[in-house]
Amino acid sequence: MEWNDYNSGVFFDEIMETSSQPRTVAKELYNYLKSLDKNEVLARKMASERCIEEMGVSFTIYSEGNNIDRHWPFDIIPRPIPSSEWKIVEKGLIQRIKALNMFINDVYNDQKILKDKLVPRHLIEGSSNYLKACQGITPPHGAWANISGTDLVRDGDGVLRVLEDNLRVPSGVSYMIENREITKRIFPEVFDTQCISPITDYPIRLHEMLASLSPRKDVAPVIAVLTPGIYNSAYYEHSFLAQEMGAELVEGADLFVDKDDCVYMRTINGPQRVDVIYRRVDDVFIDPEVFNKHSMLGVPGIMRAWKKGNVAISNAPGSGVADDKAVYAYVPKMIKYYLDEEAILPNVKTYLCYEDDDFAYVNEHLEDLVIKPVNESGGYGILLGPKATKEEIEEFRGLIAKNPRNYVAQPMLDLSTAPVITDQGIAPRHLDLRPFILQGENCWVTKGGLTRVAMVEGSLVVNSSQGGGSKDTWIVEQEDE
Amino acid sequence: MLSTSAERVYWLGRYIERTEDTARMLKAFSQVMMDIPKAQKLDWNMLLRILSSEHEFNKLYDEATEKNVIKFLLADIRNPSSIRSSIKAARENARTSRDVIPTAAWEMLNDLNLFIKESVDDSTHKRVRYKFLTEIISRSLQFNGMIQNSLSRNQAYDFLQLGIMLERADMTSRILDVAAGILLRRDSIEINSFDMLIWLEILKAQNAVQMYRSANGPKIEPTKVLHFILCREEFPRSIKYCLSEIERSASKLPDNQDVFEGWDLLLGQLNSFDENKEVSPEFLHRYFDDIQKGIIKIHNRISLTWFPKSIEVITEQTSDEEIDESPLQNDEDLSQKQTQA
Numbered sequence: 001m002e003w004n005d006y007n008s009g010v011f012f013d014e015i016m017e018t019s020s021q022p023r024t025v026a027k028e029l030y031n032y033l034k035s036l037d038k039n040e041v042l043a044r045k046m047a048s049e050r051c052i053e054e055m056g057v058s059f060t061i062y063s064e065g066n067n068i069d070r071h072w073p074f075d076i077i078p079r080p081i082p083s084s085e086w087k088i089v090e091k092g093l094i095q096r097i098k099a100l101n102m103f104i105n106d107v108y109n110d111q112k113i114l115k116d117k118l119v120p121r122h123l124i125e126g127s128s129n130y131l132k133a134c135q136g137i138t139p140p141h142g143a144w145a146n147i148s149g150t151d152l153v154r155d156g157d158g159v160l161r162v163l164e165d166n167l168r169v170p171s172g173v174s175y176m177i178e179n180r181e182i183t184k185r186i187f188p189e190v191f192d193t194q195c196i197s198p199i200t201d202y203p204i205r206l207h208e209m210l211a212s213l214s215p216r217k218d219v220a221p222v223i224a225v226l227t228p229g230i231y232n233s234a235y236y237e238h239s240f241l242a243q244e245m246g247a248e249l250v251e252g253a254d255l256f257v258d259k260d261d262c263v264y265m266r267t268i269n270g271p272q273r274v275d276v277i278y279r280r281v282d283d284v285f286i287d288p289e290v291f292n293k294h295s296m297l298g299v300p301g302i303m304r305a306w307k308k309g310n311v312a313i314s315n316a317p318g319s320g321v322a323d324d325k326a327v328y329a330y331v332p333k334m335i336k337y338y339l340d341e342e343a344i345l346p347n348v349k350t351y352l353c354y355e356d357d358d359f360a361y362v363n364e365h366l367e368d369l370v371i372k373p374v375n376e377s378g379g380y381g382i383l384l385g386p387k388a389t390k391e392e393i394e395e396f397r398g399l400i401a402k403n404p405r406n407y408v409a410q411p412m413l414d415l416s417t418a419p420v421i422t423d424q425g426i427a428p429r430h431l432d433l434r435p436f437i438l439q440g441e442n443c444w445v446t447k448g449g450l451t452r453v454a455m456v457e458g459s460l461v462v463n464s465s466q467g468g469g470s471k472d473t474w475i476v477e478q479e480d481e
Numbered sequence: 482m483l484s485t486s487a488e489r490v491y492w493l494g495r496y497i498e499r500t501e502d503t504a505r506m507l508k509a510f511s512q513v514m515m516d517i518p519k520a521q522k523l524d525w526n527m528l529l530r531i532l533s534s535e536h537e538f539n540k541l542y543d544e545a546t547e548k549n550v551i552k553f554l555l556a557d558i559r560n561p562s563s564i565r566s567s568i569k570a571a572r573e574n575a576r577t578s579r580d581v582i583p584t585a586a587w588e589m590l591n592d593l594n595l596f597i598k599e600s601v602d603d604s605t606h607k608r609v610r611y612k613f614l615t616e617i618i619s620r621s622l623q624f625n626g627m628i629q630n631s632l633s634r635n636q637a638y639d640f641l642q643l644g645i646m647l648e649r650a651d652m653t654s655r656i657l658d659v660a661a662g663i664l665l666r667r668d669s670i671e672i673n674s675f676d677m678l679i680w681l682e683i684l685k686a687q688n689a690v691q692m693y694r695s696a697n698g699p700k701i702e703p704t705k706v707l708h709f710i711l712c713r714e715e716f717p718r719s720i721k722y723c724l725s726e727i728e729r730s731a732s733k734l735p736d737n738q739d740v741f742e743g744w745d746l747l748l749g750q751l752n753s754f755d756e757n758k759e760v761s762p763e764f765l766h767r768y769f770d771d772i773q774k775g776i777i778k779i780h781n782r783i784s785l786t787w788f789p790k791s792i793e794v795i796t797e798q799t800s801d802e803e804i805d806e807s808p809l810q811n812d813e814d815l816s817q818k819q820t821q822a
Contacts, residue, residue, distance in 0.1 A: 044608075184515050188607045191515035198516035198678060207699040220698070246694030477518065 001158035001306040008428040012158045014418040024080040044186045057178045066120045073469035074419045079451045080474045090445045092344030100322045102338040108134050119330050134318035140213045144316040156414035157177045167323035173436050173451040174237040179472040195477035197447035203244035213312035214275040221275040223247040228297045256358045257301030263311045276312045323410045327373040352403035362409040369409040429455045447475035488788040489574045494644025495573035501621035502652040508614040509686035518676050525550040531659045551722040556601040581637040586627045593620045639699035650723040655765040665762045680706050687718045704760050743782045747775030
């Protein structure tokens with residue numbers, strides 16, 4: 001396959017150091033890909049598509065009221081990361097999730113960080129993600145966000161930065177595992193000569209973590225994955241994880257809370273007590289007695305059971321308070337405050353629109369900035385200043401002025417690129433990386449994560465709900481290390 | 482049913498099962514090797530040990546490289562237990578039992594034989610291997626499904642089942658024996674996270690991962706894996722299940738006392754796994770030795786009770802070149818042990 005005209009321009013490329021020289025970590029991969037002719041590459045691309053269909057890897061997107069089940073978009077060229085670099089990233093992620101969990105526990109209990117005025121009180125108590133119902137609670141091991149999927153991006157200087165902490169119900173881990181499975185089938189040869197960390201143990205780690213939360217220590221815990229149902233965009237993943245863990249896949253109606261304030265599932269053998277619920281349902285739908293009265297997805301009384309410590313819910317309700325793009329800006333300070341350490345992984349510069357100086361700056365530079373609503377996810381409701389029309393910019397100017405608490409602004413990032421196979425040949429596309437971090441009794445990080453890639457030239461939007469694709473991510477052990 | 486027909490159908494069962502099980506094993510082994518870093522990769526020789534064909538292999542090849550071992554086990558017609566030879570032998574036994582097996586099943590077998598013959602040379606190529614092995618497994622399953630759904634529960638069915646189940650028990654115990662021997666014998670310093678991947682792959686080779694996990698949770702523990710594949714009664718690829726199927730078939734056949742004697746013995750040996758508190762490599766070595774002997778004993782009893790008495794003569798005359806002509810290709814390894822017994 002020809003690489004001659006490959007040029008990632010000013011961006012940091014994950015594979016190519018210059019347009020003709022691969023990075024050390026990608027050397028073998030590059031040589032291998034180069035040894036395949038164009039037809040061979042296309043044949044493997046087709047094989048990967050076939051493989052995805054056979055494995056039934058799909059995701060659902062909502063479009064104009066319809067649900068469309070789509071095959072998982074996958075680019076066959078893997079994205080390699082040196083293991084020496086990953087060791088640092090792992091440390092940084094563990095440090096960050098520890099501080100975040102201490103923060104969540106703090107704001108629902110003593111509120112020390114608010115009293116010390118490190119984080120403004122209005123930011124927390126005014127947040128729709130701050131759930132009063134959770135006050136006074138400390139979940140097992142003080143861990144609220146048990147499963148997080150932190151989004152990392154690499155900037156123009158090659159520095160990995162945290163873009164978002166996804167602490168609510170992050171998805172994508174099943175695709176990370178399936179991506180490796182696909183690569184093994186279409187490029188089996190590359191595993192002979194390289195040391196690529198295996199990733200299949202995630203479900204085991206997840207199960208261990210969930211089991212460590214169980215209120216009953218004397219019996220093998222009963223673990224259930226609570227899904228909103230078959231129309232949810234991540235339903236594939238819910239069933240995948242339940243199956244891999246040997247856990248029950250349940251919907252709200254399969255569970256009930258009895259007079260003893262314990263949660264039970266309805267089985268053909270009668271009620272069976274559930275110890276740990278890995279919920280993939282948003283906070284506000286989880287218990288119609290406490291939150292959204294009309295929710296059909298939740299379990300009435302489940303919050304009661306949780307508060308009494310009769311069931312573990314993962315992630316704990318209310319964890320979302322720290323998953324807010326304004327709170328995000330304070331994470332480096334939290335790390336210093338709770339752990340007395342410097343943040344290992346840097347943030348992206350963030351302007352908080354409710355701060356007067358920041359507001360003024362944002363107002364003047366709307367055309368250069370990315371504007372994000374603090375509580376949205378999935379890439380919805382974002383303004384990309386440099387690519388927006390005049391009307392769109394004015395619309396956002398109005399929105400920010402009306403509710404400054406609701407918006408943050410960040411500079412346009414020079415996201416790194418990696419080669420992708422397109423109809424026109426190999427071309428650079430922007431990407432990010434979502435590793436998954438588990439925190440129960442212990443803390444653990446996946447080897448790599450899910451690499452998401454914008455399939456449209458120049459685009460920075462990697463979300464699969466908006467047409468993004470994905471790549472297999474390799475943590476490569478190099479011999480001379 | 483004629484003794485000769487009974488014997489052919491029995492071997493048909495054994496060879497079709499051997500084809501499937503060998504394909505499963507090669508697939509699992511190839512997969513797990515991709516996850517293990519270079520320095521810790523397993524020896525391809527391990528596959529030869531499982532199939533007791535090291536001696537045979539060394540006569541034909543210099544070195545146990547991936548390429549040679551795969552070629553030997555997949556494609557080499559000189560190896561009587563290669564996939565290519567097994568399916569050929571299955572077909573020969575079916576060809577001479579067409580009066581008792583459904584025509585559609587015979588056609589499927591022909592088709593599978595043809596498929597393997599035509600694509601076996603490419604299949605040693607790494608990238609097509611996965612697909613090729615998957616295809617063999619699924620076609621073997623298709624044959625099995627056809628038998629299950631269209632063959633009357635007559636004596637032909639019973640002998641076919643005896644062959645399938647005994648072969649399955651045999652292959653499974655061989656895999657566990659060698660794998661456990663290697664994995665559990667290592668010093669604890671050597672034990673690493675990759676062992677877990679190997680155990681996982683052993684389960685995968687039995688299609689047992691999901692069932693194991695719903696019974697034990699996701700954690701892969703060697704003792705639990707062994708217990709599941711050996712003694713889990715509900716799981717249709719466990720040795721325990723094979724034994725109960727053998728009992729079911731044998732109980733319908735006449736003069737079965739001798740076979741049941743062997744059966745009782747093997748069941749006792751199998752159950753001793755649970756009575757043993759500590760699963761040490763030494764225990765396992767003796768244990769699998771007993772299981773293997775038990776399986777051979779049942780085979781011998783089956784053959785002495787129901788098959789033509791001249792069996793040993795036929796076995797010894799069978800040579801590689803004559804495979805096509807002989808209605809029966811007997812299992813070399815077993816027959817060797819048989820004469821020792």
